[in-house]
Amino acid sequence: MDARSNSVGAVVVTFNRKNFLERVLDSLLAQSRPVDHIYVIDNASTDGSAEYLSSLNNPRISVRRLPTNTGGAGGFSCGMKWAFDAGHEWIWMMDDDVAQTARCLEMLLTANTTARILLPLARAFDDGRHLAGLATRLNLTSPFTPGFRLKIAARLYPTIESMPAVVRIEDLSFEGPLIHRSVPETVGFPRAEFFISYDDTEYGIRAAKSHLGPIVLVRDAVMKRLNDASSVSPLWRSYYQCRNDLIVRTGRWAHPLMRIRVRSMFVLRTILGRLTGKEPLKTTRVRIHAFFDSLPGRPLINRYLPDSIVTPEH
Numbered sequence: 441m442d443a444r445s446n447s448v449g450a451v452v453v454t455f456n457r458k459n460f461l462e463r464v465l466d467s468l469l470a471q472s473r474p475v476d477h478i479y480v481i482d483n484a485s486t487d488g489s490a491e492y493l494s495s496l497n498n499p500r501i502s503v504r505r506l507p508t509n510t511g512g513a514g515g516f517s518c519g520m521k522w523a524f525d526a527g528h529e530w531i532w533m534m535d536d537d538v539a540q541t542a543r544c545l546e547m548l549l550t551a552n553t554t555a556r557i558l559l560p561l562a563r564a565f566d567d568g569r570h571l572a573g574l575a576t577r578l579n580l581t582s583p584f585t586p587g588f589r590l591k592i593a594a595r596l597y598p599t600i601e602s603m604p605a606v607v608r609i610e611d612l613s614f615e616g617p618l619i620h621r622s623v624p625e626t627v628g629f630p631r632a633e634f635f636i637s638y639d640d641t642e643y644g645i646r647a648a649k650s651h652l653g654p655i656v657l658v659r660d661a662v663m664k665r666l667n668d669a670s671s672v673s674p675l676w677r678s679y680y681q682c683r684n685d686l687i688v689r690t691g692r693w694a695h696p697l698m699r700i701r702v703r704s705m706f707v708l709r710t711i712l713g714r715l716t717g718k719e720p721l722k723t724t725r726v727r728i729h730a731f732f733d734s735l736p737g738r739p740l741i742n743r744y745l746p747d748s749i750v751t752p753e754h
Contacts, residue, residue: 481519516630517631559618560657574613636680
């Protein structure tokens, strides 16, 4: 389908966060620059979200309920393809725990940039601080430089007043990015098999390596994070964090020496964690599975799933 000029389709992926979901949808419907259509992917919620969504009588909202929980990655892959096939020029991706301020979309579309991926600035405080934990540089090629996410935006610009109107970053989070349809046309859709964690980072790397231009953070496009992202991850989620991190950091764009360093350090930390007693046996087992499941050529499977389907995770 030909793109509808400047049309915006918002994609919201949800799982068992009915109270947050209502606030997110309300924020989208209240945009100063109206969203043309909203596509909700319900990852088989069991908390009443399905009943709430079915009660909505708004022609601007469409809902697709998946038969099983496909994780955030599966939901975003499905949602982006849905909005893309509907012909929108811009696809606005978001989790179910970020509410957009009234002028957020307007500020993204009018930002002084030619970037094809633009992110709003996340805030949870009213004292000038922000939550831009995205990196201005990802380290895939410097094996002797420690770390992966370098020069975190929130550290470079600790207050909103110190931040330029547009900040170039190399990182990506599916918390509100506005993505031009030329991106999926060129690099495809998020990898559903990642299930959760690093699917957005991997997608941003793919976009950057395809020479589609920079990813930018737009200071005056503001969203509110509704959930405490600093909570401790459950063990099942740690599996995907470890596995997908290894896949991203030792993939096709990584320097050969970087691949060796990342895998060697992972093995060393796993051994030391077990020998020192800092990690229980079940954690060591998860890390071993993550290591072998991340090796090139192995099909990605959802080896670990949430202990309970009502766990408020994607």
